[in-house]
Amino acid sequence: MNEKKIVVALGRNAFGTLFPEQKKAVAKAASAIADLVEERYQIAITFSNGPQVGMLHTAMTEFSRLSPEYTVAPMSVCGALSQGYIGYDLQNAIRTELLDRGIFKPVSTVITQVRVDPFDEAFSEPSKVIGRYMSEDEANAEVAKGNYVVKEEKGYRRIVAAPKPIDIYEIDAIRALLDANQLVIAAGGGGIPVLQQGTRLKGASAVIEKDLTAARMADMVDASVLLFLTGTEKVALNYRKPDEIFLDHLTVEEARKYMEEGQFEAGSMLPKIEASIEFVSACPDRKAVITDLSKAKEGLSGKTGTVITAV
Numbered sequence: 212m213n214e215k216k217i218v219v220a221l222g223r224n225a226f227g228t229l230f231p232e233q234k235k236a237v238a239k240a241a242s243a244i245a246d247l248v249e250e251r252y253q254i255a256i257t258f259s260n261g262p263q264v265g266m267l268h269t270a271m272t273e274f275s276r277l278s279p280e281y282t283v284a285p286m287s288v289c290g291a292l293s294q295g296y297i298g299y300d301l302q303n304a305i306r307t308e309l310l311d312r313g314i315f316k317p318v319s320t321v322i323t324q325v326r327v328d329p330f331d332e333a334f335s336e337p338s339k340v341i342g343r344y345m346s347e348d349e350a351n352a353e354v355a356k357g358n359y360v361v362k363e364e365k366g367y368r369r370i371v372a373a374p375k376p377i378d379i380y381e382i383d384a385i386r387a388l389l390d391a392n393q394l395v396i397a398a399g400g401g402g403i404p405v406l407q408q409g410t411r412l413k414g415a416s417a418v419i420e421k422d423l424t425a426a427r428m429a430d431m432v433d434a435s436v437l438l439f440l441t442g443t444e445k446v447a448l449n450y451r452k453p454d455e456i457f458l459d460h461l462t463v464e465e466a467r468k469y470m471e472e473g474q475f476e477a478g479s480m481l482p483k484i485e486a487s488i489e490f491v492s493a494c495p496d497r498k499a500v501i502t503d504l505s506k507a508k509e510g511l512s513g514k515t516g517t518v519i520t521a522v
């Protein structure tokens with residue numbers, strides 16, 4: 212048996228946003244995961260939730276406006292809803308894909324809480340983009356409700372705080388499932404952000420960057436590979452410029468240098484690079500791989516993707 216433990220971080224293109232869209236999209240992710248199961252990896256999966264958590268929060272807020280007997284759902288609850296709803300579609304799709312290939316392997320989703328620091332500066336500087344694009348009028352309405360928005364090329368988006376993940380409360384359950392060679396989906400959407408108050412965990416109004424939680428989880432289960440399945444086959448320098456070049460390999464030192472040069476876009480490629488640096492720096496045998504969702508197997512075997520190693 213291949214003893215390699217890997218953590219796979221599935222990006223937004225694995226899901227789409229709306230219910231039917233997501234159901235269709237997860238089939239592709241399920242196929243990528245099944246390929247890795249066939250290679251006999253022990254796999255923990257985490258996933259994006261930015262569009263969905265925004266959609267759920269808007270829906271729940273509107274619902275409470277229309278039916279005042281229902282209270283507004285806090286962002287942490289919407290994070291939990293998104294974990295359950297995306298996890299459900301994903302575990303179902305993976306189960307079917309595996310059975311169609313003649314493989315029986317239990318797949319489960321763990322509702323996962325992640326500790327954040329109440330004094331994290333992110334709480335006073337919202338930066339995490341969630342939900343769909345909005346018109347200027349819709350954006351103004353959000354601001355009037357006390358929410359934050361940012362203007363992007365294609366319109367306005369909501370932004371929320373993205374505190375750093377510190378600890379994963381359900382890590383023992385995740386480890387136990389991995390050790391039992393079961394497929395585990397955990398810390399979806401970066402995990403539900405919680406503040407520890409004695410024995411109580413209080414949901415925080417935030418959405419954690421899932422790339423950073425993926426690195427935390429990969430470290431805590433002592434994975435040898437952290438695999439980001441996203442929308443690009445390789446990381447680029449001079450992204451989308453005439454002199455764009457795609458990278459096969461990055462050392463931590465090179466990655467830090469390019470980060471300082473501003474080569475990686477905030478909120479998209481930058482957190483993957485930061486997460487990769489954090490994960491591989493802790494142990495020289497580890498590697499992080501960034502590649503396209505359709506190239507999972509090739510990325511892991513070193514045929515494509517950008518590999519990040521300590522040296």
Ligand SMILES: Nc1ncnc2c1ncn2[C@@H]1O[C@H](COP(=O)(O)OP(=O)(O)O)[C@@H](O)[C@H]1O
Pocket residue numbers: 221222223224259440441442443445446447448449450474475476478479480481
């Ligand atoms: N330097 C870069 N090299 C390659 N892709 C980049 C770079 N900077 C930004 N990107 C864009 O970032 C995307 C990945 O970020 P994003 O879609 O936010 O992540 P996720 O797939 O985890 O949801 C890529 O598909 C690509 O379009």
Ligand SMILES: NC(=O)OP(=O)(O)O
Pocket residue numbers: 222223258259260261262340400401418419420421422
């Ligand atoms: N939680 C999170 O990082 O989601 P996105 O990848 O969709 O931004």
